Amino acid sequence: MPLLLPILLALACAPLAYVAGRWRPGAAAWMGALGALAALGALVYEWTQETTRLVFPWAPSWGLSLEFTRDGLSGLYASMALTIGALVVLYSRAYMPHHLAEEQRPPGDEVRFQGLILAFMAAMVLLVTVDDLLLLFVALDLTTIISYLLIGFDREDPESRAAALLSLVLTGATSVVFFAGAMTLGLQYGTFSLPLVFERAAQSPASTGALVCLAVGALGKSAQVPFHFWLPRAMAAPTPVSSYLHSAAMVAAGVFLLQRLYPLFAPATDVRHGLLVIGFVSMGMGSLMALVADPFKRVLAYSTIAQYGYALVLVALGSEGAPLYVAAHAPCKAALFLTAGAVTQVTGKKKLSEVGGLRHALPVLAGASAIAAAGLSALPLTVGFFKDEVFFHALAKEGPAFMAAGVVGAGLTLAYTLRLWWGLFGGPRPSAPAAPAAPPLLVAPVVVLAASILLGGVLPGLLVTPARAAAETMRGEPSTLELAYHLDARAENLLAVGAWGLGALLFATRNAWTPALSRVLNAASHVGAERGYRLLLLQLDRLSTWLHEKEVRDLRDRVASVLVPTGLLGLTVLGVTPLRDRFTVGTVGPADVTLVMALAFASAAALATLRAKGHLRLVLLISCVGFSLAMVFAFAAAPDVALTSVLVETIFTLLFAGLLALLPRERLKLAQDEAQNPRGRDRLAGAVAGASAFLLSWSALSHLHVDRVGAQTVRLAKAAHSPNVVAAVLTDFRGLDTVGEMTVVVAALLGVTSLLSLNLSRKGKKQ
Amino acid sequence: MPLWGPLLLPWVLGAVLAFLDGRRAWVAWLAIAGLAGTLVCTVLLLPQAWSAQAPQFVTGDWPVGVGIRLRADQLSIVFALVSTSVVLGTLVYEHVAGGITSRSFPALVVFMGAGLTGVFFTSDAFNFYVFFELAMTAAFGLASYGEKPRNLRAAFTFVVVNLMGSSLFLTAVVMLYLTTGTLDMLSIIAWGQAGPPFALLVPGTLLLCAFGVKLGFFPFHFWAPAVYRDAGPTVAALLAGALANIGSYGLLRFGVDVMPQVLAQARPLLEVLGAASILYGSILALSRRDTREVLAYASISQAGLIITALSLEGREGLCAAVALALAGSVDKTALFLAQDRGGERARRAYSVAAFSTAGVPPTAGFWSKAWLLRAALEQGHTPLAGLVVLASTLSLLALFRAYQRERWLREGAALHRGTGAVVYALSLALIVAGFWPEPLLRAGRDAIQGLGTLP
Amino acid sequence: MISFVPPLSRLLLWPSLIIALALWLKGGASVGGGFPAGALAGLAVLLQYVTAGRDQTRRFVAVRYAAPLAGVGLLLVVGTAFLPVLAGYAPMSLFPRPDQQELGVGGLHLHTALIFEGGLMLIVFGLVVTVIDRFALRTDSDAEEEAGP
């Protein structure tokens, strides 16, 4: 049970916060943060316990069970999600009232927002602790759904709605692909339970197709090329969302999946090479975009794409530093996002070109965010230093080309981070009146994060144990990861120094190359993935509209679209069935003459209806058909049917006549004139339907089953005390049919009365 | 609970309601109570249906074939349960939403419920036709509910097109009788096992087309968008949520149970039609602005999924078809009812049902789509798996475009306590089935257990 | 010229109804049954509508309450079909059962099928008369509804 405790606590946070919010809106955030911290405590406590796996029955029909695990990866990611979640919720307490006021929404919506953030946190905790492929997908889509609601939280804002939809569709679609891969694996190994899957995968490696599907899901979540473009758009969300989902939670989920499923990817070198390429491309693309982007949240978004590109490279290389990288990046990025939000709230500005010199107005924030920026750009004495150290360590093994790419990437990171921080806080003091001080709760989370970044940088030993545990879980072998400062000329250090130099150089000369770079990137965006996506969507929309324009609108065509395919299908079926004895012509004896005559009369009347000029004549001809058929039935020795059909026809003719009397004369005339020019396709449809009806009934009548139930009813009629067998069948043997039939009549009657209700005219007046 | 219980109750109730003015509140409550009673009776039948011998009776205790056999196996029961619940929910919704405006509405809804129950319980081809007509006639009467010109237009299209479907169905049943000499389904099964393999192909084709009209898949669907758009929201919910079940149930019953040999022949055809419906429905839904039209096209794509599932060999595909039909029925009802209202609550319910339709967990729809995907992959049918993925994505896009429409954010009467309860109950059912899928999976698995001659 | 038609049709009403009754009662033995009986009765009333007009015809109780009559008929039909289940018989069991002796009064055989057929007759009569009545009503006051979507 202790294993479940943190999960249950995390799940309880959102409802508890909601309840607290009902009592007093401000209490929700505190309640939520408290819950998150309690869950964190439980998580730590759980590490001292024996249990590492819990299994509950769930859906035995599919052999599914709820499986939870406690291992290095789950511990690392869950604590990350819980800590940053708690801080972000507290931050939102200070951020949201202002934001809601700007959006002109009731302050009570704050509780809803915090509830969603906490629900997201719970989904994240669930995602990292489950140990089953299917559950993994369920949790993954839970994060997708909640992120949709969070990104689109400002629903009055069209941009934010569009961003939410984009992220939903993109991450939703890629996660369905992930699911297809998971399903393939589940079927291949006969189980969805991850330990068993890994065990069986060791014998027979997973198929490349399945792995590619899994990877697509992960890439979509982690905003990697070519699915990256949802992330910059998602910056339309309120800042707490970005700082949580887009630094430490949702985007981390993708890379987490790859780490969790690493044993499957380990043997598949092709797939890993593909991931490697994507990682480097995302890294380069993200960094370059971050260098020129103007809104500061966008800078951070592109930076996130780039940073997860690093993490992807690490996973693709199978480096044991991969989990550490994500964990070290998360607090830095979250802190910077929170800073960006605080700056926007204080100054009301969102772009780098509009702010500057804020270090005077917001000294604490400036200091704390400087530490975070240092962490992001991997300067010593911050936890970020080690993320680059493991990165360079992994690259150094691969050769000079990789090392060069790494130095460039890290250099770009330093350059854009410097640009961001300097753009916000550096430069001359603004001439405008000093901005008001930020509320303490808006700054405190940044300070806490900065402190933790420093702590990790100064005492790296604290990180070794969790990082090793995570690496062990990921790679399934003991880890030898070391974190310490080495003051010697090893490759990692040289690379780091090179990167700093490059970064500093780039930052110093920024005015020289920025315009050119932004022109180049602007041109490149015309052929980018986002453009492709929009084009695809546009074409689909066009196709959709075009099809809809072409679609059948007319009642006639709606009917024809039922009958013509049926007729064609029927004819095809007749065509493919074996030919032998399909049709019998039958004999016509002298006794049949009357029958044939009546049939001929019916046909003639039916044909005449097509040429009938007036409505009355039409109705009379229709009843002629009916009466001839009644005659047919009489000659065919079915007197009951004949009697009924005579009566029905009579009533029917009179009803028709009654209807005609109701209809305005000029309207009838008008309709009559219109009706008499059938289109060619109507004739064709009639011909197809008729031919098909003829041939199908001919074939059916040619194969009459000799010994039908009918004969049995004749024998039983006496037992039913009814000399008239038809009456016996109707009232006794198949009486239920008759009851049903009569109910149909009553239902029709109800329909008629409601259509022609007596108080219609009164109702009309009321309207 | 004897088998006739859930059959008799709505029948008698309908007859009584026919006298009464349905606009009075107590009449509506009587109808609601009766349908709820039917639901309870059906639930009470569950253990028997799951026992070794499915409950059955023959009318008048005549020999089978002479008398009509009614039988409730697992397939019948699960469809009856879901359909009755959906009908009940819709009736409650209409009543609490602002009062029923037509005298005969409750009676017709109850008759429709009776017809549906009968269709699911009967084991006689012609009796199936009679109950089918009962449900259809009630629906014909209901289709014009509201009586605005657009409602009448929808009703007229619906009646004429479905009359064609009904006459196809009648013809097919008669051909079955002429060819096999019996109307009892189990006897037809026995005949089919011994008889020539091609003998039932013609009636089978006609049945496919007739159910195609009810279910609304390509190319028999052209009536659906217009009718679902122009009929009143409750009526659209009834037609799409409950009545379409006749189509899927009929395909399962006649295709899998009664004429498996025909189904085996029809697989390639079903596959093509299914793929066409999926693509057609998903793509057309994209550019529609009217939410109900979006839903109509989404339901066409859903119907495509069902018949694609039927086209797969092996049991898994059939299970998937059952699950898709059941989940789809609740989805559609919830969607049509929720889109009728504005405000936050309605949007919330809509989003749950939309996620279910798109197959996003944790919802019932996810499991049904997952099942289809599983069946497709198990058969090594990768293109179909790709199609399912594509359909999910496109319907997600279409449904949530509708969700975000400007109009919806501002206008419309909000769900109040009563209507909200109905819509929330449906959505909640979807979510509960998402988190605890065992009942749905069991239903899907067991429903096809007793059918015909499965491999 | 048409002066002799209304009295004639009024004269025809009762014989038609009696034939309808006969059709009903003889249904079990020969051609006939509830449905033709109801249809014939409906036709007889229809004739009255044509000749005497709506108001005259509605003097008959059965005409005014045609729709409820159909409901009664349905109750009769459903009752005959399902009441035996209360005594443990299968639904649609008619009495006397196959093994029981038939009761006859003259040419008339007493059988629950008669009640069943009677229900049928009432339903069909109800449908026909109601539809006619509604159609006739509309001719009296045919208010146009507003055109438009």
Added chain:
Amino acid sequence: MILIASLVVGLLFAVGVRMVLERELVRVACGTVLITNSSVLLILAGSFPERGEALNVHDGGPVTDPVLQSLALTAIVIGFAVSALLLTLVHRTQRAHGSLRTDRLVEAELKRVHAVEKEEGH
């Protein structure tokens, strides 16, 4: 006889379909009536080859299949009920649209669709 009967079934059906496809409500209703008639004829055509006495059957004598007859009766009655409903619907529809032509219905439908689309905007 079989051929003749099925020819007539096909003919009635074809004429019925042609009428349903005409652009006028009354003719659509007439068409459905013809289609119902053709189904009933098909039902009874199954008993043409062996028709005999339905009443007062002698053992071994020719028999018109009573089950087919009762199916035909049921079909007739259901067809009758539904057609009565359809007729009233024709009446109401034409009153609501002021025309008996189906293309008027289509026009009204399109008008409404366009109105909705415009209102929704992009």
